[in-house]
Amino acid sequence: xxIARGIIDGFDHLRRMLGWQGVxxxxxxxxxxxxxxSMLISEATRPRRTRGQVVQSLLAGWIRSPDYLGLNxxxxxxEFARSPGEEExxxxxxxxxxxxxxxxxxxxxxxxxxxxxxxxxxPSGRTVARRPERREFAQRDRLERVSLPLVAESxxxxxxxxxxxxxxxxxxxxxxxxxxYDVRVLRAxxxxxxxxxxxxxxxxxxxxxxxxxVARESAREAVLDLADTTCHELGNVAFVFSxxxxxxxxxxxxxxxFIGLERGVRRxxxxxxxxxxxxxxxxxxxxxxxYERNGIAPDFEIARSVRxxxxxxxxxxxxxxxxxxxxxxxDAHLARTPDAGxxxxxxxxxxxELFQEAxxxxxxxxxxxSATLEIAPxxxxxxxxxxxxxxxxxxxxxxxxxxxxxxxxxxxxxxxxLSAEANPKIGEVVLIVADDGPGIAPEILPRLFQExxxxxxxxxxxxxxxxxxxxxxxxxxxxxxxxxxxxxxxRITMYxxxxxxxxxx
Amino acid sequence: xxxxRRVASVLLAGMGxxxxxxxxxxxxxxxxxxxxxxxxxxxxxxxxxxFFIERSGWKRFLDGLAVATSPERSxxxxxxxxxxxxxxxxxxxxxxxxxxxxxxxxxxETIESVRRLLSSPTPPIAIIGSSNTLLTNALAETTAVAxxxxxxxxxxxxxxxxxxxxxxxxxVVRFCANNQTVAxxxxxxxxxxxxxxxxxxxxxDPRDPYSLDLADCFERAxxxxxxxxxxxxxxxxxxxxSSGRSDLGASAPSIEEQEFAREVRITAATTPxxxxxxxxxxxxxxxxxxLNGAAPPRSERRGLIVVCGxxxxxxxxxxxxxxxxxxxxxPAGLSVTDRRGDLGTSxxxxxLAEIAAAVLAVVDDxxxxxxxxxxxxxxxxxxxxxxxxxxxxxxxxxxxxxxxRESSEDLIVLEPGxxxxxxxxxxxxxxxxxxxxxxxRAAIGDRRTP
Numbered sequence: 022x023x024i025a026r027g028i029i030d031g032f033d034h035l036r037r038m039l040g041w042q043g044v045x046x047x048x049x050x051x052x053x054x055x056x057x058x059s060m061l062i063s064e065a066t067r068p069r070r071t072r073g074q075v076v077q078s079l080l081a082g083w084i085r086s087p088d089y090l091g092l093n094x095x096x097x098x099x100e101f102a103r104s105p106g107e108e109e110x111x112x113x114x115x116x117x118x119x120x121x122x123x124x125x126x127x128x129x130x131x132x133x134x135x136x137x138x139x140x141x142x143x144p145s146g147r148t149v150a151r152r153p154e155r156r157e158f159a160q161r162d163r164l165e166r167v168s169l170p171l172v173a174e175s176x177x178x179x180x181x182x183x184x185x186x187x188x189x190x191x192x193x194x195x196x197x198x199x200x201x202y203d204v205r206v207l208r209a210x211x212x213x214x215x216x217x218x219x220x221x222x223x224x225x226x227x228x229x230x231x232x233x234x235v236a237r238e239s240a241r242e243a244v245l246d247l248a249d250t251t252c253h254e255l256g257n258v259a260f261v262f263s264x265x266x267x268x269x270x271x272x273x274x275x276x277x278x279f280i281g282l283e284r285g286v287r288r289x290x291x292x293x294x295x296x297x298x299x300x301x302x303x304x305x306x307x308x309x310x311x312y313e314r315n316g317i318a319p320d321f322e323i324a325r326s327v328r329x330x331x332x333x334x335x336x337x338x339x340x341x342x343x344x345x346x347x348x349x350x351x352d353a354h355l356a357r358t359p360d361a362g363x364x365x366x367x368x369x370x371x372x373x374e375l376f377q378e379a380x381x382x383x384x385x386x387x388x389x390x391s392a393t394l395e396i397a398p399x400x401x402x403x404x405x406x407x408x409x410x411x412x413x414x415x416x417x418x419x420x421x422x423x424x425x426x427x428x429x430x431x432x433x434x435x436x437x438x439l440s441a442e443a444n445p446k447i448g449e450v451v452l453i454v455a456d457d458g459p460g461i462a463p464e465i466l467p468r469l470f471q472e473x474x475x476x477x478x479x480x481x482x483x484x485x486x487x488x489x490x491x492x493x494x495x496x497x498x499x500x501x502x503x504x505x506x507x508x509x510x511x512r513i514t515m516y517x518x519x520x521x522x523x524x525x526x
Numbered sequence: 527x528x529x530x531r532r533v534a535s536v537l538l539a540g541m542g543x544x545x546x547x548x549x550x551x552x553x554x555x556x557x558x559x560x561x562x563x564x565x566x567x568x569x570x571x572x573x574x575x576x577f578f579i580e581r582s583g584w585k586r587f588l589d590g591l592a593v594a595t596s597p598e599r600s601x602x603x604x605x606x607x608x609x610x611x612x613x614x615x616x617x618x619x620x621x622x623x624x625x626x627x628x629x630x631x632x633x634x635e636t637i638e639s640v641r642r643l644l645s646s647p648t649p650p651i652a653i654i655g656s657s658n659t660l661l662t663n664a665l666a667e668t669t670a671v672a673x674x675x676x677x678x679x680x681x682x683x684x685x686x687x688x689x690x691x692x693x694x695x696x697x698v699v700r701f702c703a704n705n706q707t708v709a710x711x712x713x714x715x716x717x718x719x720x721x722x723x724x725x726x727x728x729x730x731d732p733r734d735p736y737s738l739d740l741a742d743c744f745e746r747a748x749x750x751x752x753x754x755x756x757x758x759x760x761x762x763x764x765x766x767x768s769s770g771r772s773d774l775g776a777s778a779p780s781i782e783e784q785e786f787a788r789e790v791r792i793t794a795a796t797t798p799x800x801x802x803x804x805x806x807x808x809x810x811x812x813x814x815x816x817l818n819g820a821a822p823p824r825s826e827r828r829g830l831i832v833v834c835g836x837x838x839x840x841x842x843x844x845x846x847x848x849x850x851x852x853x854x855x856x857p858a859g860l861s862v863t864d865r866r867g868d869l870g871t872s873x874x875x876x877x878l879a880e881i882a883a884a885v886l887a888v889v890d891d892x893x894x895x896x897x898x899x900x901x902x903x904x905x906x907x908x909x910x911x912x913x914x915x916x917x918x919x920x921x922x923x924x925x926x927x928x929x930x931r932e933s934s935e936d937l938i939v940l941e942p943g944x945x946x947x948x949x950x951x952x953x954x955x956x957x958x959x960x961x962x963x964x965x966x967r968a969a970i971g972d973r974r975t976p
Contacts, residue, residue, distance in 0.1 A: 042535050045542045052546075085631040087579055089807020090734055091658030093632035112733075172634075 038228055050214075050221045057214035061207040068200035072188070079134055080184050081169055088119055098141065098171045098180045101149070114150045117141060121152040137164055138185035141171075149180070245355065252351045253411035257382055259344040260415065264386070264422065266337045273334060277327045280319060367495065369405040370413075372441040372452055376400055378410075379417035380439070383425075390425045390435065397440030404443055406450045406515040408495050413452075413513075416488040416499075420454040420511045423484060427458030448517040455510035460503040469501050569606065571613055571622035572895045574885055575643055575678070577630060577655030577665060584627040587654070588612060590878025591625065594886060594915070599879075601915045602886040614882075616890035623889050625654075625882075633664050640668040644676065651889075651900045652679045654881055659687045659736035670694035679901045681885070683877045684859075686836060687739045691927045699904060699927040701877050701884075703935050705736075705804075705835070707928075708857045709743035712833055713751045715937045715950050715958040716800065716855060720831060722752040723800040727790060729813065730761040731805045740804030740835045748800070755800075760786065764809045779816035787816035791852075794830035795822055801830060806837025814850065821851040831855060843940050843947050851942050858936040858949055876917045883915045938964070 036044050087093040097116040101109040117139055140151040164185045171180045287308070291301045312319055376396045380387075387394045417439070424437045435458050442451040461469060468474045472486040488511075492499045497515040504510060578584050594601045595614055602623075606613040610627040630639040636656065643649055653669060656662045662685035669677050670693060680698040682690065686705045691698050703711075726748050731737035741759065748755060763783055779787070790801055801817075803810055817832065834856040843856065859877075888903045889895060909921040922930040937950040939961045948961035 042538050045539065049542055049545060085635070087632050087658075089809075091579065091633065091656070091661040093635075095635070096633045099634050 035225075038232070039225070043228075047221060050217050054214040054218045057207070057211040061211045065204050065207050066200070068196050068203055072193075072196040076134060076165070076186070076188060077167060077169070080136075080167055080186070083123075084120060084169060084171075084182060086120075086123065088116065092116075094120060094141075094182065095171045102143075102172060102180060110149070113141065117150045117152050134186045134188055136184055136186045140183040140185070142181055142183060144179050248351060249355050252348050252355065253414075255344060256348045256352070256411060256415070257418075259341055259348055260418065261382065261386075262337070263341045263345065266334055266341055269337070270331075270334045273327055273330045276323075277331070280324050280327060283319065367407045367409055370408055370410055371401075371405045372403040372450060373400045375408070375410070375413050375417060375452070376439040376441075378414050379421060382414070382418055383421045386422065386425055387437070392425055392435040392437060394421065394437045395439065397438055400439060400441040402443070403441035403450050404445075404517050406517060408497075408515060412491045412495060413515075416491050416513065417452070417454060419484040419488045423511075424454065424456035424458060427456060443517075445517075450515050450517055452513040452515065453510050454513075455504070455508060457504075457508040460507055460509045461501060463503075466501065466503070470499070567611055567624070567626070569613055569622065569624065571624035572889050572892075572900075573648060573650035574623055574625050574652045574654060575640075575650040576625055576627050577636060577639070577653060577661070578627070579631050579657050579661070581627070581629070583657055584610070586875065587625070587627075587878045587882070590875045590880075591882040593875055593879040593917070594882035599883065599914050601883045602890070614886060616886045619890045619893075621889050621892070621895065623885060626650075628655075633660060636661050636664045637668050640665060643678070644669070644672050649676050649897075650678045651895060651897055652681055652885060652904075654681045654683065654885075657684065659685045659690070659734070659739075662690060663687070663693060663735065666690060666693035666698050669697055674901075675897055677897060677901075679897070679904055681881050681904075683881060684836070685736075687736050688743065689735075689739065696905070696927070697901065699923050700929055701881055701921075702836075702859065702929065703857070704928055705740045705743040706746070707931075708835060708935075709740065709747040710750075711857060711935065711937060711958075712855055713744070713747035716831065716833065717751045718958045719950070719960065721798055723755045723798045723831075725793065725797050725799040726752070726755045726757045726802065727799060728757065728759045728802040729763055729786075729805060730759060731764045731809050732761045733764075734805065736835075736837070737805045741802070744802045744804060744833070748802075763813075764805065779812040779819070783812055783816045784819065787813065788820040791817065791820045791822050791830060796829065798829045799831070800833055802833045804835045804837070806835070810834065810838055814846070818849070818851055843938060846940060847945060847947065848943070850940065853942060854940045856938055858938045879917045880921050883909070883917070884921055887915055 032044070035047060039047070084094050087096075094113075094116045097109070097113045101113045121139060138151065138153070141149045143149050164187055167184045167186060169182045169184060171182055284305075288301055288305070291304060296304065317323065373396070380394055380396060383394065421437055421439075424435060427435060435456050438453075438455045440453045440455070442453065443449070444451075465474060470485050470489040472483055474485075489499050492513055492515075495515065497513055499511060499513045501509060501511050576584060576587055578587065591604065591612065591614065593599065595603050600617055602614050602616040604612060605615045605622070610629070612625045614623050614625065615621070616623065628639050628643075630636040640653070643653075649672070653665055655665055662680075662682055666680055669680055672678075677694075677697055680694060682698060682700045682702070684702050685700070686702055686708060688705050691700065728741045728744055730741045745757060745759070748757060763780075763786055790799060793799060794801075803813060805813070814832075817830075830852050832852050832854045834854060836857050836859050838856060843854070846854070884904065884907055887909060888900060888907060891903060892899050905923060905925070905927070907921060907923065909916045911918060911920045915921075920930065924930060937958070939948045939950065941948070941961075946963050949964050950958050950961050953959050
């Protein structure tokens with residue numbers, strides 16, 4: 022039972038490792054090896070055995086020939102065995118003599134075997150009769166002795182006829198050549214089948230090694246995929262983190278300016294309203310006491326808090342920069358790695374997925390700005406495009422952020438719309454980020470995507486340049502246009518994936 | 527899986543299947559061939575074992591069977607044949623009979639072979655054979671010990687020894703004449719056309735029961751036909767084993783044989799002598815050589831007539847044409863005048879065809895086929911000479927199992943100096959007619975030694 026289970030398990034293991042084809046090759050290889058081995062064992066000596074059988078059969082047939090009375094040597098031997106008298110012995114010798122004479126008469130018709138001597142022995146090995154009676158053979162050592170049993174009746178002792186004969190050399194040579202040829206062929210068969218079995222064994226070991234390598238590569242690919250995903254997510258976080266830090270720095274600067282101006286502004290305002298100096302002093306004192314009563318020391322604690330907050334902002338900036346730098350390094354490394362996961366390479370992604378991911382990332386900013394971010398319903402019908410996912414999401418996030426920073430003159434909240442247009446004839450898909458803000462100043466529009474061009478002050482104007490570069494790196498193009506009445510739209514033109522195009526065509 | 531891998535897998539699987547199939551085909555081809563062949567030995571049929579020493583005997587039996595199953599004879603047809611087995615179908619009831627050759631040589635092998643057949647689940651209903659009196663005796667003795675319900679009937683083609691039928695009473699039928707009939711016919715033929723002898727010499731082979739029996743028969747026939755003749759019986763001549771060769775293709779005669787021949791020939795010059803040689807094989811050839819070597823002058827050759835049994839066949843007779851210096855008389859072993867053309871050149875065909883026709887005729891009437899019914903029906907079988915199943919003479923047996931007297935055989939004669947063998951046949955009154963040339967020498971063929 023254990024053996025059967027072991028065989029089944031081994032078979033199943035082989036099937037899992039090599040597949041059915043491999044199992045088939047294994048079985049054929051093993052069968053051919055066993056066939057070759059068995060043939061070598063059983064067939065190599067067949068010509069020699071056949072030769073022996075031929076000699077034995079010819080001699081046995083010859084001694085069975087009866088005399089004119091219908092009796093053969095075996096009959097006379099039986100007669101002698103039953104009553105070993107002189108007369109029976111004479112008949113036995115006569116029968117042996119007849120065989121000898123028959124042999125001489127048929128010498129010319131007996132081309133295979135030349136019989137030189139016949140000797141009849143009783144069960145004890147004693148010679149009963151022989152022909153010729155006396156004769157020495159010059160080449161006795163080259164004779165072959167064949168023993169032919171004569172009596173098979175139950176209860177009768179076993180006599181045997183010993184025949185010294187010589188197989189005609191030509192026939193012997195034929196059998197010998199046949200045997201040599203057989204052995205050569207069988208050895209070749211054995212060698213070939215053995216070699217194929219060795220090859221198969223080597224193949225099994227190689228496949229096992231290959232499987233381990235594939236497993237390692239799969240693990241590595243999974244790690245790269247994970248790293249890529251982490252890079253993507255961390256990049257998003259760093260991106261948001263950086264934006265929020267800039268906002269926070271602006272707020273802290275504002276508080277710092279407020280603290281620095283607050284006392285002077287208060288005194289100036291008190292003088293302007295006609296308060297004298299002592300009153301102003303009392304008011305200042307009262308205000309200080311009130312701050313003190315509430316546990317606040319603006320000149321000291323708030324300033325210190327502002328400094329601490331500024332320090333935190335700097336730390337955040339450092340961390341953000343560090344994370345960004347790390348992400349870029351990892352990104353660059355993944356870009357150089359050929360086996361990097363699918364996240365590093367272009368893939369077929371539906372525009373709606375890109376819109377949704379960007380909207381999710383920007384949702385807090387949009388809510389804080391009391392803006393509205395919508396995804397047009399037709400975006401769902403847009404065909405997939407071939408893009409690097411995180412690059413395109415970053416581009417969309419930058420464009421949304423850019424729209425949020427625009428402010429309407431009447432203070433109404435900004436409305437941002439994400440939509441997609443497909444042009445199946447030329448395989449284009451256009452991703453549109455539109456807003457209903459004041460639009461882009463006409464003098465800025467031609468240089469909009471140049472680095473450093475911004476209406477928001479110095480050290481700004483990098484976002485759109487990055488977007489343009491990213492889009493171009495993915496094989497697309499971007500342009501900005503003002504709407505006829507108000508607002509503007511950024512149009513990113515990408516191309517449908519080839520597979521998608523083929524299906525459509 | 528890509529399409530390339532699919533195609534490669536399909537090709538690999540196809541090649542594997544083809545290779546495996548080829549391997550299996552090579553390995554089991556022989557077995558398949560054996561399975562696909564119809565084995566005549568396993569086909570249901572009534573078994574008949576045929577015992578002849580040589581394959582040539584079996585071939586002659588097949589010739590006889592072919593004659594019996596020819597459309598003109600309408601005894602049946604051959605439906606299946608292999609090397610050693612033939613299945614024939616009887617007509618009109620289409621019952622099958624399987625004739626199998628038993629390659630047994632010598633007495634011991636014959637007995638073993640019969641015992642094996644008798645111990646088989648379905649022993650044969652009949653045994654045909656053998657070529658020799660000793661071996662036929664062995665067949666009769668071995669079948670005699672079987673129970674009547676399983677004992678096969680022994681159909682004897684050539685063994686003429688008188689006591690043969692006694693060895694298995696009721697279980698043997700003889701298709702040839704017995705020794706006494708042969709002896710009576712020969713002596714009657716001689717007495718009709720030649721002067722009665724003053725001296726009769728009978729040479730006996732003491733080792734050969736056929737010789738001993740035929741010698742007794744000759745003695746009785748001579749005593750009846752020529753009571754005044756002096757009968758001498760010589761059993762001492764053939765005791766010594768032969769050696770050397772003679773011109774007649776046999777061993778050279780011994781000195782005793784040569785002296786005997788010289789004495790017989792000299793005496794015959796003055797005393798009409800019939801020399802009976804109821805012997806066979808080597809001894810008869812040696813004595814022929816001795817008699818030929820002791821030939822007196824032509825003027826003194828008239829007094830000797832050599833008479834043989836059926837130990838020397840008609841074909842051998844033809845080989846002696848122009849070679850002997852004395853006349854020989856012998857039984858023809860068949861009816862020369864009654865034979866039809868389809869029996870071919872072999873004289874054996876007549877007896878063997880008669881045996882085949884008789885077996886087919888009996889089996890055709892049996893339902894079911896059992897041993898006792900077969901024996902009973904064969905013993906009472908009567909096929910007239912006009913029946914197409916006969917071979918020119920009636921097939922019927924006496925109650926003892928001997929061939930009925932009307933199935934007479936002819937005699938053949940070879941005179942010295944004659945260039946052809948003559949035959950004598952009885953006329954309507956049973957009188958032996960004058961020797962006449964055989965119509966077509968090929969009409970008489972070879973016979974086995976009895």
